[in-house]
Every structure is written in structure tokens, then in C-alpha cells.
Amino acid sequence: MNALVTPELRAEFDALCGRYPQRRAALLPILHRVQDVHGWISRAAMEEIADYLGIPPVEVQGVVSFYPMLRQEPAGRHIVSVCKNISCDLLGCRELLAAIQGRFGVKPGETSGGGAFTLFAAQCLGACGYGPMMDVDGTYHENLTPEAAVEILEKLR
Amino acid sequence: MSAPHPLEVPLLTRRLHQAGYDGSLAAYRAGGGYRQFERAVTSLTPDQVTDMIKDSGLRGRGGAGFATGLKWSFMPKESVKPHYLLVNADESEPGTFKDRLLMERDPHLVVEGAAIAAYAIRARQVYVYVRGEYRHPRACMDRAIAEARADGLLGRNLFGTPYSLEMHTHPGAGAYICGEETALMESLEGKRGHPRPKPPFPAGFGAWGMPTTINNVETVATAPVILEMGALEYRKHGTPNSPGTFLVGVSGHVKRPGVYELPLGIPARAVIDEVCGGVRGGRRLKAFYVGGSSTGLLPAQHADVPLDHDSVRKLGVMLGTGGLVVMDESACIVRATMVLADFYDHETCGQCSQCRVGMEWCYQIIRRIELGQGQPDDVATLLDLIENFAGGKTICAFADGAAMPYRTAIQAFRAEWDEHVRRGGCPFAQSGERALEAVHA
Numbered sequence: 001m002n003a004l005v006t007p008e009l010r011a012e013f014d015a016l017c018g019r020y021p022q023r024r025a026a027l028l029p030i031l032h033r034v035q036d037v038h039g040w041i042s043r044a045a046m047e048e049i050a051d052y053l054g055i056p057p058v059e060v061q062g063v064v065s066f067y068p069m070l071r072q073e074p075a076g077r078h079i080v081s082v083c084k085n086i087s088c089d090l091l092g093c094r095e096l097l098a099a100i101q102g103r104f105g106v107k108p109g110e111t112s113g114g115g116a117f118t119l120f121a122a123q124c125l126g127a128c129g130y131g132p133m134m135d136v137d138g139t140y141h142e143n144l145t146p147e148a149a150v151e152i153l154e155k156l157r
Numbered sequence: 158m159s160a161p162h163p164l165e166v167p168l169l170t171r172r173l174h175q176a177g178y179d180g181s182l183a184a185y186r187a188g189g190g191y192r193q194f195e196r197a198v199t200s201l202t203p204d205q206v207t208d209m210i211k212d213s214g215l216r217g218r219g220g221a222g223f224a225t226g227l228k229w230s231f232m233p234k235e236s237v238k239p240h241y242l243l244v245n246a247d248e249s250e251p252g253t254f255k256d257r258l259l260m261e262r263d264p265h266l267v268v269e270g271a272a273i274a275a276y277a278i279r280a281r282q283v284y285v286y287v288r289g290e291y292r293h294p295r296a297c298m299d300r301a302i303a304e305a306r307a308d309g310l311l312g313r314n315l316f317g318t319p320y321s322l323e324m325h326t327h328p329g330a331g332a333y334i335c336g337e338e339t340a341l342m343e344s345l346e347g348k349r350g351h352p353r354p355k356p357p358f359p360a361g362f363g364a365w366g367m368p369t370t371i372n373n374v375e376t377v378a379t380a381p382v383i384l385e386m387g388a389l390e391y392r393k394h395g396t397p398n399s400p401g402t403f404l405v406g407v408s409g410h411v412k413r414p415g416v417y418e419l420p421l422g423i424p425a426r427a428v429i430d431e432v433c434g435g436v437r438g439g440r441r442l443k444a445f446y447v448g449g450s451s452t453g454l455l456p457a458q459h460a461d462v463p464l465d466h467d468s469v470r471k472l473g474v475m476l477g478t479g480g481l482v483v484m485d486e487s488a489c490i491v492r493a494t495m496v497l498a499d500f501y502d503h504e505t506c507g508q509c510s511q512c513r514v515g516m517e518w519c520y521q522i523i524r525r526i527e528l529g530q531g532q533p534d535d536v537a538t539l540l541d542l543i544e545n546f547a548g549g550k551t552i553c554a555f556a557d558g559a560a561m562p563y564r565t566a567i568q569a570f571r572a573e574w575d576e577h578v579r580r581g582g583c584p585f586a587q588s589g590e591r592a593l594e595a596v597h598a
């Protein structure tokens with residue numbers, strides 16, 4: 001029991017809870033933290049978090065399933081999101097995705113061989129003037145060519 | 158950053174043009190930063206601050222253009238309940254990327270603006286709700302907040318007065334709907350981002366049921382500017398009913414995309430041709446989304462429209478967030494609409510059946526028109542569907558927002574839709590078909 005919420009994490013969570021008039025408000029920051037550490041959010045993790053916050057596990061699951069950034073299954077070691085929305089579409093995000101598929105054989109939603117990265121086609125990421133772009137683990141790479149995108153992904157281990 | 162374009166009026170962004178400006182507390186203070194917050198707390202009442210914002214005519218920069226001073230004045234004056242200020246940094250409207258610039262490059266301007274707004278509405282706690290993908294902007298804000306706290310600009314008994322103020326960022330997690338003000342409150346409380354029916358309104362019953370004001374990042378960042386220059390000076394820019402400057406984020410087929418601070422009322426053509434160097438590759442302008450996808454599309458013949466609330470409304474669109482998306486003649490309107498329909502279908506929260514089902518149907522129909530399986534009455538069906546979910550029939554304005562790009566694209570480019578159906582496919586040269594399938598299969 002309580003394998004995931006280590007004393008260190010618990011201290012962090014306590015501090016997060018202290019920011020809000022109700023502890024439950026810390027749920028999203030806590031889920032982000034857990035996902036950063038574990039790569040995804042398992043059933044067991046949801047139960048521990050629910051227990052920690054004193055809310056029913058189904059409430060935690062309801063939240064996890066609502067938010068696209070929260071993953072309920074394991075993913076590759078790196079998370080790659082290529083924006084597919086309007087401005088990036090006008091500037092060639094399709095060529096980016098085609099190049100990635102050509103080089104690594106992955107389509108959005110799939111994980112590259114060896115598990116280096118999972119690819120997503122994302123909605124607008126707020127980099128519209130600098131497209132096409134991709135987000136690798138929270139770092140934005142902008143004004144990309146297909147070759148530049150492939151080169152960045154080749155360095156991922 | 159280089160010198161501003163001659164048409165720019167850098168009020169909020171003036172520091173960003175200084176050589177070596179790094180957005181640190183020291184740099185911000187060197188230019189007079191936090192003096193307006195100190196002045197407000199030590200020598201102005203909350204109502205005086207609110208009145209100055211009222212006099213400036215500032216209208217919210219988050220999309221709806223609501224009068225900011227008026228919004229602040231809805232907050233209770235005598236109340237034993239805690240008040241909250243929520244700064245909306247969800248910035249997920251397609252084509253919008255301007256709040257990020259402020260948070261990354263001048264986060265203390267946002268912190269000071271939020272602090273002034275909080276003081277005016279008698280709040281002692283601010284939450285800056287930053288979209289989850291904005292890790293870097295949020296880190297910049299966290300650093301600025303920590304610096305301000307360490308320097309006694311946040312915390313207890315500020316400037317030797319009884320006023321205390323705390324501020325924190327809060328991450329979203331990828332749901333566009335959480336930018337809607339009541340969905341944002343639900344999300345902040347640790348719930349699914351489902352918009353609440355209104356009334357009750359946030360000023361009476363907001364976050365945790367307490368009096369709450371919610372403002373966009375750029376809106377609060379304008380407060381120190383107005384206090385510093387005075388409402389009358391501020392009003393010298395812009396138009397009488399849309400005063401001041403706004404951040405215009407230009408993307409798409411222009412030579413120099415980016416974020417520019419421009420006076421309200423500037424013609425769209427001046428933004429596209431002069432500020433952004435015109436359309437790329439010697440091609441002609443075809444159409445543009447005025448201020449984010451949910452504000453709708455205007456064809457090139459309306460490019461002289463002044464970008465202020467009243468002028469664009471006369472053409473059936475909205476000013477929105479200042480996210481101007483430019484399309485040249487090589488762009489397919491049906492494809493662009495399909496990309497957006499995929500977005501709205503993905504982002505509906507699903508509470509209202511008209512919205513949930515409407516988004517799905519619209520996407521399916523638009524997609525099949527673009528991919529060559531359009532039926533003769535598909536466009537009429539689309540118009541029908543839109544009337545079913547648009548026009549204030551739903552809990553929140555999401556559905557009305559989705560209707561804008563669909564309706565305006567059909568109105569202005571009906572022939573192009575019919576052409577798709579007639580010839581059984583897209584008449585525009587499309588590259589990367591495999592990727593198209595990958596994204597829209």
C-alpha cells in the first residue's frame with residue numbers, strides 16, 4: 001500500500017494543498033506530478049491519490065479521463081505532440097507528420113519501436129505564429145521543417 | 158527584440174524592445190515596475206482603482222470584450238467572504254499565442270497587473286490558471302511570483318498597510334473548455350471542466366462559491382499601464398468604444414508572423430500588409446480569421462475592416478483574442494473548416510446534447526465533403542445543424558463559438574463548398590495525403 005506517494009511526494013502534495021481553501025483543488029497539480037514521475041496514471045495511483053485527498057477514487061478517475069494531457073496507459077519515454085490545428089495546418093504540419101511516419105513508422109497515438117517516444121497530433125498549442133511545431137516533453141520546437149523534426153526525434157533515446 | 162514596427166504602439170510591450178531586457182524583477186523595477194501597485198495599495202482605494210479602469214474604457218482581451226472596470230465593480234464591497242481573482246492563462250483558442258509572450262518575456266507585468274486587479278476587487282488570493290502545455294510560461298510566472306514574494310511585493314501587510322496578497326499558478330491539463338470562465342473554476346476546484354449554468358454569476362458565486370473575478374492575462378497586464386499613463390492618455394489610442402492597444406498574434410500565410418501591439422481600430426489590411434510584410438510567395442490574400450477561430454472568417458474583400466469591436470461586429474464576426482489567421486489563395490476553406498470541426502468535436506465537454514451531437518455531425522459532414530464523399534444536401538444540413546446548437550441554446554458560449562467559423566466559411570465561400578460536392582473532392586492541390594489520413598482518418 002501507498003507505494004507511490006512517498007514521503008517526499010507527500011510533503012510536496014501537502015504544500016500544494018496548502019495553497020487552496022479546499023485540498024481537492026490540488027488534484028490537477030498532483031496528477032501532473034505523478035505523471036511526471038511515473039509516465040502515466042495507473043488505477044493504483046488514482047486510488048492512492050483519492051485516499052490522500054479523502055475523495056472517492058471514481059472522482060479522481062472522472063477527472064483523469066476528462067483531461068487529454070493525463071494518460072491512463074503507459075507511453076514511450078518521451079511525449080511528442082505535433083500541432084495539427086489551423087495555423088500549423090496552413091504551414092505544413094502534415095508534411096511533418098508524414099516525415100515522422102516515414103522515418104519512424106509511427107502515426108499519431110503510436111509509440112516508436114523501442115519505446116523512445118509516443119507521438120500525438122495535438123490541438124493548437126499556442127505557437128501559431130511559429131508553426132509548424134512540435135512539443136517534446138514540454139519543450140516547444142518551432143518553425144520546423146520535416147527534416148528538422150526528424151533530426152530532433154532521432155536524438156531521443 | 159528588434160525595434161517595434163512603426164505602426165506598433167508599445168505600451169504593454171515597451172520593455173520587450175529594450176536591448177538586453179530579461180524580464181527579471183531587477184529589470185522590471187528599473188523601468189518603474191511595481192510602482193503602480195504600491196501607489197494603489199498605499200494611496201488609492203479599491204474603488205478609485207476600479208474607476209480609473211472604468212474611465213480608460215478597457216475591454217477584456219480574453220474574447221468577449223466585456224468592460225473590465227464594470228466587471229470589477231460587480232464584486233461586493235462589504236463582504237465577509239474571501240474574494241478571488243482568477244487570471245485566465247488557458248490560451249487555447251486556435252490562432253492565439255499572445256498571453257504566452259507576456260508570461261515568458263515580462264512575467265512581472267502580469268504579476269503586477271494581477272496584483273492591482275486583486276486589490277481593486279478586494280481579493281487576497283490570485284490563481285493564475287495556465288494551460289497545462291505551457292510549462293515554460295508557467296515556470297516563468299512561478300519564478301516571477303517567487304521573486305515578488307521574496308521582495309515583499311506579495312505576502313502579508315504590503316507596503317506597511319493591512320493589505321495582504323498571495324498568488325499561485327495552477328496548471329490545466331489540455332482541455333480547451335477550461336478557458337470558459339465557469340469551467341475554469343470547476344477545473345481549479347479539482348473537477349472535470351464542465352461549465353456551470355449562469356446565473357449565478359462569478360461575482361456572487363464563483364470559485365468555491367465565493368465572489369470571484371476572472372480576467373485574461375493581457376487584460377490584467379494592461380492595468381499597470383493605465384494607472385501609469387492615466388485613463389485619458391490611454392484613451393488617445395484606439396477608438397472611443399474600443400480604446401487602447403491590443404496584442405495581435407498573426408499567423409498563417411504572412412511573411413512576418415508574430416505578436417504585435419497595435420492600436421484598436423487598425424485596419425486588418427494594415428496588419429497583414431504593412432506590419433507583417435504581406436502574404437507569402439507573392440500570392441493573394443483569400444480570407445482571415447479575425448481573432449481566433451471562434452470569431453469567424455472574413456473574405457479578402459473585407460480586409461479594410463478596422464479591428465475594433467463595433468466594426469467587426471457589423472460584418473457578423475467578433476474581435477475575439479486578436480489571433481489573426483491569414484490564408485492565401487492556395488488555402489482550401491473546406492479543409493480549414495474541417496480542421497476546426499475536428500477541434501470543436503474533440504473539445505466539447507458534452508454536457509449539452511445539441512453541442513455534443515452537433516459537433517460530431519458537423520465534423521463528419523465537413524470531413525466527408527473535403528475527402529470527396531459529400532452529398533448534394535450536405536451543406537444545407539450543416540446550416541440546419543448550426544441553427545440547432547447556436548444562438549444561446551446551450552450552457553456556455555462554446556457552441557456559439559464553433560458556429561462562427563462554420564457559418565462564416567459557408568456564407569463567404571458557398572461556391573467552394575458546392576464545388577467540393579459536385580466534383581467529389583478537394584479542388585486544391587494537397588500535399589502530404591498520407592499525413593492527412595494519419596490525422597483525420
Ligand SMILES: Cc1cc2nc3c(=O)[nH]c(=O)nc-3n(C[C@H](O)[C@H](O)[C@H](O)COP(=O)(O)O)c2cc1C
Pocket residue numbers: 216217218219220221222223225228245246247248249250333334335336337338339371372373374376377553554555558
Ligand atoms: C469555450 C471558451 C473558451 C475560452 N477560452 C479562453 C481562454 O483560453 N482565455 C481567456 O482569457 N478567455 C477565454 N474565454 C473567455 C472567458 O470565458 C472569459 O470571458 C475571459 O477570461 C474573461 O476575461 P476578460 O474579461 O479579461 O476578457 C473562453 C470562453 C469560452 C466560451
Ligand code: SF4
Pocket residue numbers: 334351352504505506507508509510512513551552553554555556
Ligand atoms: S455548450 Fe458545449 S462545451 Fe458548453 S457546456 Fe454545453 S456541451 Fe459543454
Ligand code: FES
Pocket residue numbers: 083084085086087088089123124125126127128129131133251252253
Ligand atoms: S495552430 Fe498550431 S500552435 Fe496554434
